[in-house]
Amino acid sequence: MDSRGQTSDRPESCFYICPIGPPESAIRRRSNQIYQHVVSSTLEPLGFSIERADQMDQSGTITSQIIDGLLQSDLVIADLTDHNPNVFYELAIRHAVAKPFIQLIAEGQTLPFDIQGLRTIFLDHRDLDSVHEAKETLVGMVGSMRNGKPVETPLTYTLNLQTLSQSDDSEARGIADIISEIQGLKQLLRTNDPDAGPVRHSSLARTDVMALRNFIQSLAKSGKITADDLRELMYRHKGSKNLSEWISAIIPKYYGPDEPPF
Structure with missing residues (x-):
């Protein structure tokens, strides 16, 4: 492991799921800002390659590519802002395989009861202090993931x-x-x-x-x-x-x- 916490020469994969929205919409603009200024700027120096559904190679079936990303990526980050149903559906797939994931949501919004017990980053992307704190928390959560902290989800909890x-x-x-x-x-x-x-x-x-x-x-x-x-x-x-x-x-x-x- 090097000074950045990277565990191998192979970039680790991160699949970022979020509300996309139409081009030029406020939803798309916010997701782009979170992707660029929080997710990519934090994880790329740690050795991750990041992928998002709308940036995938369109030569294949997009649904299959998304499911493959959810199942195979080393890490999934889910932006739960505005309770987008597609994001929750995709997050549930990740929960089912009990592999590392990180949840984030806009500051001031609430989490559904079933996932309130899961650690979540609350973020105001218009507040530089909030962005800085979110990035620091993200680094810490990646460190815990790399140290082998068990992945707990409502599904694994119920089964246990x-x-x-x-x-x-x-x-x-x-x-x-x-x-x-x-x-x-x-x-x-x-x-x-x-x-x-x-x-x-x-x-x-x-x-x-x-x-x-x-x-x-x-x-x-x-x-x-x-x-x-x-x-x-x-x-x-x-x-x-x-x-x-x-x-x-x-x-x-x-x-x-x-x-x-x-």
Whole structure:
């Protein structure tokens, strides 16, 4: 491995999937800017060759070429901005083979619940600081990929959970039950956060959130979740001021005054 982190003389392949849009459209212009100023300018110095669907050799069947790129490339980067259905379809193919991928999305947009737990780069391409931070994060994620970090997707998670739940080991089945409960609690927090808007401000919603927070607090008190777990929860719901304040208060309470909430 050289100083750039490149592992061989052969360029590694990256397939970039994104909203394309008609020529001269705002969608195409943004995708071109992300491709040029974030993806290519970051990955080419690391030894990658980057390909995008609209730049493929048109002599073959374009759909087959896209699927081949999704299946065979060393890395896939998916821009989920505006929830383009083609991008999600292509990302699902990559998830199915459990090979390295990186998700990015425009700052201020939300991820569908099924992939909220996957690390994603939030980017404002009109903000130079945001672009710089995105490129630094991208370099770090490529480093993790090259170090052999396991690829986790909703599909692999479900299969692993199914294996645990069907195990002859009672402890494994218990772990599966706990994981399922946590997933349900995450869904409850997402749908019943009192900060989410007027429709959430029912007494039932408040009761559910209080029950959930009491449960999380009991896990923190017993050491079954870490401060990093709570920070991740706060980050994933960073639009909720009440939740952020609550987590900021309980981290030093259960993990010590020297443990920062950020």
